[in-house]
Every structure is written in structure tokens, then in C-alpha cells.
Amino acid sequence: MHNISTSRPLIRRLDHDDAAALFDLSERVRASISHQEYMHWHTLADFIDALSAETLTKIYFGGFLSSNLVSVGYLKYNQSHEELFEEFPTILHQDLLHSVSPASPVASLGGDMVHPGFRGQGFNTEQVRHRLAVAESAVNTTVAIVDKRNSSNFHPYLANNFNIVETGIDPADSGPIHFFLKPNYRPVIGECQKGR
Helix, strand or coil: CCCCCCCCCEECCHHHHHHHHHHHHHHHHHCCCCCCHHHHCCHHHHHHHHHCCCCEEEEEEEECCCEEEEEEEEEEEEEHHHHHHHCCCCCCHHHHHHHCCCCCCEEEEEEEEHHHHHHHCCCCHHHHHHHHHHCCCCEEEEEEECCCCCCHHHHHHCCCEEEEEEEEECCCEEEEEEEEEECCCCCCCCCCCCCC
């Protein structure tokens, strides 16, 4: 049964106080899917650690209706080809892999979850859009992987102008994945504007 919401979630960065809500959402999502091997399982301690790190290169964002966490996803800034390779170990885009550096980081999006009672209302599309807007202020390229068996999660990325550029195998669960890529356009300071 779905809860039809007339309001849109307020999306904000999560902190250590949100760890229990994140764990609860993760457990609800996990219980709702028939093939639980599609989802990486995390403990409450994992989420406490992830949200309490002093230096966060992986930032979690949550969508809230009132005080209820209904959607989540992360944004990670990869500052070396080793970091990007950890996110995407089967990446074939060697030019992208070797161009990443602290001066030219690549953002990656992942960890998408929507409360089972609120699916089908575009909440994840909004999550991707929000994280993409944050990323585009700092990087030239954003990437994501989506499990090929989770086809409902393709649309939020395609709706935000990502392209599927290759497929691979997720070493964590040996499942098939799609690699999504979105080059971001940031105008150069002083760039001329065309007249109307």
C-alpha cells in the first residue's frame, strides 16, 4: 500500500543524529524487496560511523516528510583514480579514470533508497536532482552505478540527463550493473553570453 503525498520531501544533509532513522529506512527497504541480495546490508553501527566521520567525502542526503525519513542517497567526491576505481571497479572509461585528481574530482551518486510506502512519486528523482545540483557546483563529471536488476531506479538518473555508458559486475555481490555518466556544464568565469 502506498501513501500518496501531496507535499514534497524536504531534502537535507544527514548527520549522526539521523543514523537510527537511516538504519530503519534501510531495514524497511530491505524487507520490501523479494531479492535481498540486490541490496548491501548495513548495521546501525555502519550508519553511525558513516554519518559521524570527521572528514566526509561521502555525504548522505535525506528527504523528509514532517520528521519521517522517506528517501536517501549519497554523494561522494572521488579525488583520485584509486577512489573512483573503488566505487566503480569494472570501469572501462580509462580517460575518465585517469583524469580524476584533487584539482578535478569526479562525483559519484549511490545508496538510493525510498520508503516502500512512498514509491512511485518521484522522490528518488528529486533526490538525484538535489545531489546533482550540489555536485555540479564543484565538479565537471558525475557518475553512478545502478543494479541492472533494479530497473525502477534507471528512470531517476535518465530523467536527470545521465547516460548509460557501459555495464559491468559489482564485486560486492557479483550482480550486473549499469554505469551512468553525466558530464556537467559549468560556464567559465568571464564567458561571453550570447545576445537574445
